[in-house]
Amino acid sequence: MAFEQPYRIVVAGGGTAGWMTAAALVRFLGPGFSIVLVESEAIGTVGVGEATIPQIRLFNAGLGIDENAFIAATQASFKLGIEFVGWTKGGRYMHAFGDVGRDNGGVAFQHSWLRGLAEGVAEPLAAYSLNNAAALSNRMQRGPARTAQMLPEMPYAFHFDAGLYARFLRNYAEARGVTRHEGKIVEVLRGGESGDVTALRLDGDRSIEGDLFIDCTGFRGLLIAETLGVEFEDWSHWLPCDRALAVPSARARDFTPYTRATAHSAGWQWRIPLQHRTGNGIVYSSAHLSDDEAASRLLANLDEPALAEPRALRFTAGKRKAFWQANVIAVGLASGFLEPLESTSIHLIQSAIERILKLLPGRRISDAQRAEYDRQTNLELDRIRDFLILHYWANDRDEPFWHARRETPLPEGLAHKIELWRACGQIVREDADLFSEVAWLQVLAGQGIAAEGYHPLADQPASGQIAEYLDLLAKLTAREVAQMPDHAAFIRQHCAAREDIAA
Template identity: 50%
Template structure:
């Protein structure tokens, strides 16, 4: 960076990650002292990194000034209240991981502890009965939460399901209006400073050079700057998350516009189903050590709802992360930074968090190693947090019908996850550290959904009057069910809100994997 404080930011690669970064940077940093340039080539395909998301994306869109109804209309988006898991604990099992809380804590005691106590006393139904988001999803209905604190609808939490290609295009239009300059071309050479080792420019096929002070690597799995040029190194997590292939295939809309994503476990992997306004996203994530591609494709085709709109597209990946996301003056975002399989829809959030963390540590004139190290520390904590939560879904299984499920059931897992599972087993306790992404209800949903019941509940729950607790729980159960029945269907809500796509402007098919 020069002595005047002027900063040239160069983003290498477009797609979802590149245009998210460009839209955010050009909104807040395009002030005459900083320029934003994005380099991408139409000749290079992009991996669709997301069709399903988690609730924090609402904050990111809001930060960019994006109106939610406009966003949904432009991306053929739908609302997502959580994820339905099929065949994960045992074949035939089905449970829902909702956004939002379970029930209401009483006198500071976590609701799930009261639920565990009541379950030991008698039949109080599944814990899913005590979630507003789950009740709405089960009824295939939706409404935004209401500000009235007395209404159960105030407890609804939601994210989105959308066409990732359309989202990138939408953000590109926004970024270019805000001053981002797009340069078409393939990067053929990277020039570095002989003394510092920093990247000073990237050279395109036509011989032109684009100089910069700060470079964002959004080039996908290859990591053109962070890996091919800087040789950062990759930390392989496939011993815990052995999935390494995904087949993505869109299908025609079947009319079932469910406000949730479905993840159905098969013999050596799982299948996603994501309903959008104009089509349904489908795919089969599998482990090539336990299943051949032909078998994976056969299973996918047999279970797809609706007529296929394209042949399956194969994606190859290795779960893990770069050893450092920020090296010299290069920050990796998206697939360049790492990849955790899409089971809990976290890929776009990892991009979002990387951008927001960069904002908090944005360099001035020169890059201080302390701030760079802080960025890397925070990103590692986030990746490891997501990693452990996704591993839990495999480790917490009772399936033994295939070699794959026996392997993941019996494998050794990171010590951080071992500790959480042991604490849960004793008294159903979950302790979150370092502002982890997945809150208590998420751990409760997966543990109980996959039949991991603690030995007993927290003894503090015994301090409350059991009859009063039972009465309060019964009232919660009734109110959630009654509130859900009054809601409109998702399609009706989208149309009423003006968030439905134009009938004569259905976009071309995208085949990306879910985030």
């Protein structure tokens, strides 16, 4: 695509969303494009998106970022999954990344496992997950399995300081030609007939003109909502938590390679270990828990002393009714909000950037491009929403908040998925579903939803064979984990930001 004048893309807002967008655009677009980012140091960012999923590695690799340098610069640790504590009475389980077990011929592993449970020869699902076993042992390795070729390579993500990541990407982007303008946006200028945004007027009577604008202004949605009037679709009847408090605490002695999400009477609390501190937060429904009660509960359940006062966030779960309006595309919190229960916030920024690059318009934007962008975004958000709802709905807690979650009617697609699992142990991955069949398996089983049957082909091996097969998988997994180095020692050796990382 060649232009007589550079095609001007203006990113409104910094933070993780803005600098991820600017870095990717300058990396993948040619010299016919100019990338400008506008942000104000006076406007804070949410900055609690510290846990990620494995796709972040693809983003960083695409930018050509050295992983060890990134980990050191962002005070990161490794993440092998998310442990859920107390979502059912006294229960805990992990949604670990990667495979669970191994398919037996054409039969998905869960059917062999379900048969094994019925015959009393299967261990808990966690025994067949390399990531799960490694996480609970505080161990970490990269690359192929060392002790058995049939075991998979462990996928992993990161916990990192979102502010440091934004700074890291800012340095990357500016070094490659992104122009940053410091200042508050005081007016959004629009064209007469088209209604397109033509420029952003900044304090100090400066004007930044552009052809395409990316709205990374957070919950406010300065361009997509306040200027273009795109409405918000409220999902709080399914996901009613509307408040969060975030607070850092001192570096954890229990330096785990996983995130922890612990349920409480009106929501849940997160724990994210970094090299220099631990990120903590409490997510809750203000209809069931006061702000003061939430703060007391959060501070009472920290592993180490708090390093600051809790910072309050208010939000509504949901999405914009359009994500690309006129010549404005909303990215990050400007496009909607899904609570960080499954660490999808940064991934949604990443997937939005990928869609922008694939559907990048020329001087003229077609309705078909906007429609396709919105179609893909809606599918992705709807599938993630359903996965989050599952955690809340499948509970057996006694508090009013949790009773209401069980009684709320489910979206049709989620209800069908649960019914199919219960009937025959089948899990079908739908179009644009971020989460794999194995991810759904771990949450369905972990939340105590029992399958009443399994695929008939799982009955073909003799009883002794199925027991031997399951036992072998569990033993191979345990042996592989036993030779892995400690998580903290692994970081010290390869990518520490400081020498005194927890031993």
